[in-house]
Amino acid sequence: MDKKALYALSYGVYVVTTWDNGRPTGCTANSAMQITSSPATIAVSVNRDNYTNGVIAESGHFAVNVIAEDSDPTVIGRFGFFSGRDTDKFDGVPYSVKGAMPVPDTACAYICCKVVDKMETSTHTVFLGEVLDAGVVGSGRAPMTYAYYHNVIKGKTAKNAPTYQGD
Amino acid sequence: MDKKALYALSYGVYVVTTWDNGRPTGCTANSAMQITSSPATIAVSVNRDNYTNGVIAESGHFAVNVIAEDSDPTVIGRFGFFSGRDTDKFDGVPYSVKGAMPVPDTACAYICCKVVDKMETSTHTVFLGEVLDAGVVGSGRAPMTYAYYHNVIKGKTAKNAPTYQGD
Numbered sequence: 130m131d132k133k134a135l136y137a138l139s140y141g142v143y144v145v146t147t148w149d150n151g152r153p154t155g156c157t158a159n160s161a162m163q164i165t166s167s168p169a170t171i172a173v174s175v176n177r178d179n180y181t182n183g184v185i186a187e188s189g190h191f192a193v194n195v196i197a198e199d200s201d202p203t204v205i206g207r208f209g210f211f212s213g214r215d216t217d218k219f220d221g222v223p224y225s226v227k228g229a230m231p232v233p234d235t236a237c238a239y240i241c242c243k244v245v246d247k248m249e250t251s252t253h254t255v256f257l258g259e260v261l262d263a264g265v266v267g268s269g270r271a272p273m274t275y276a277y278y279h280n281v282i283k284g285k286t287a288k289n290a291p292t293y294q295g296d
Numbered sequence: 297m298d299k300k301a302l303y304a305l306s307y308g309v310y311v312v313t314t315w316d317n318g319r320p321t322g323c324t325a326n327s328a329m330q331i332t333s334s335p336a337t338i339a340v341s342v343n344r345d346n347y348t349n350g351v352i353a354e355s356g357h358f359a360v361n362v363i364a365e366d367s368d369p370t371v372i373g374r375f376g377f378f379s380g381r382d383t384d385k386f387d388g389v390p391y392s393v394k395g396a397m398p399v400p401d402t403a404c405a406y407i408c409c410k411v412v413d414k415m416e417t418s419t420h421t422v423f424l425g426e427v428l429d430a431g432v433v434g435s436g437r438a439p440m441t442y443a444y445y446h447n448v449i450k451g452k453t454a455k456n457a458p459t460y461q462g463d
Contacts (some may be wrong), residue, residue: 131429134430135330137362137405137439138338141306145383148404160329163302163458164341165419172422174331187313195304204403212366238304248415255339263301272304274441 140275140292144208145173146231149184153219153231156181157209160291161193161277161289171242171259174253176289181212183256189244190256191258192230197237197270202282204235209287228262237270239263253291299461307459309363311375312340313398316351318440320386320398323348324376326442327458328360336427338409341420343456348419349381352366356411359397364437369449371402376454395429404437408431409430420458 146155158295170195171193175182185191196205208218223234228241242258249255275292286293313322327341338360342349352358363372377386390401395408409425416422440460445451453460 130336130427130429131431132336134405134432135336135338135427136330138330138360138407139306139308139441140329141304143451154304160331161305162307162327162329162339162341163305164327164422165417165458166460168418169297169299169302170417171302172329172341174329174339194306195301206428207408209440238301240301240305246417247423248413248416248424250332250337250413251335254420255331255415255424257415257422260297260302264297264298265301265304272306274306274443276441291332293333 132273135292142196142205142273142275142278144196144236145175145191145234146194147185147188147191148231149213149223152217154181154184154213155208155218155222157287158206164257170245171258171260174255174291176253178289185244185256190227190230191242191244191256192232193231193240193242194236195238195272196235198273198277199270200235200273202284203280204233205284208215210226227264236266237272238265255274307344309362309372309440309442309445311363311400312342312348312358313361313404314352314355315398316346316356316380319384320391321348321351322385323374324454325370331424332345334339337412338407338425338427339422339423341458343420345456347432349361350421352411357397358409358423359395359399359411360398360407361403362405362439366437366442367402367440367442369451371400372445372451394431399433405432406440
């Protein structure tokens, strides 16, 4: 098996946010996709070792925030390489509440969901969310693709990501 | 809800293939993503109205074929806008068998999977496949992104796609 074939799949760069008893938290994700169009639903894959996983399961809500290409990459790292278990990830990260969910200013679009189903796999939970609210932030800001993150920003992939390929 | 926010998610362009009692068939898809890294698993969303859906459920196997950017767009249309129920979709489409699955020549990478789980939604089945084989075809062929398909090729989205947004 040539694992390089898996690199050929295309993704965006997202921060999945939720509320941890009134405190905003979240994690970086790239595996998110629309599943149905009417009603609109979104699936996102989150590692069970991620603190955000349990918080989404408990709160029953998440937002997929689409990170803009012009974002400061340290925000992606902050959400991807630290844990909300012992870090206030939103400390120093400007955000606003949209669709009742925390939306970092680095997002060019947000999709707020209510968990309607989930599928457990060996390491990750696939949360299926029905879209309750969604919006575009600013105008003309391009979404960052995973290819851009890797090839232009030279960003790294966290060990807990579905697309982690080893060191 | 501003549905334009959903356009900000990034995707590739794929043809999901399978065997229909020895006959190759398949459908165009854009909602496919890696779910776990070890073992590698892939989720793909296929409308239950698509003939391919039932064939995957019955055969228990599918391949996600990553369409190269330089592909003839009529192949994408052939797999996206006709039904394998009454059409031999591979008629006139060059392909070879790799990892025991049909791989059209327009693919720059293929990922062959065994179905290990599935999640039913209102209209689509999310198949979870464990990767049995995967490979890159040719060298240096860029994967087509959904953005390229829409913006450069001016491709359309089929009604059965998760990302269909109405006429």
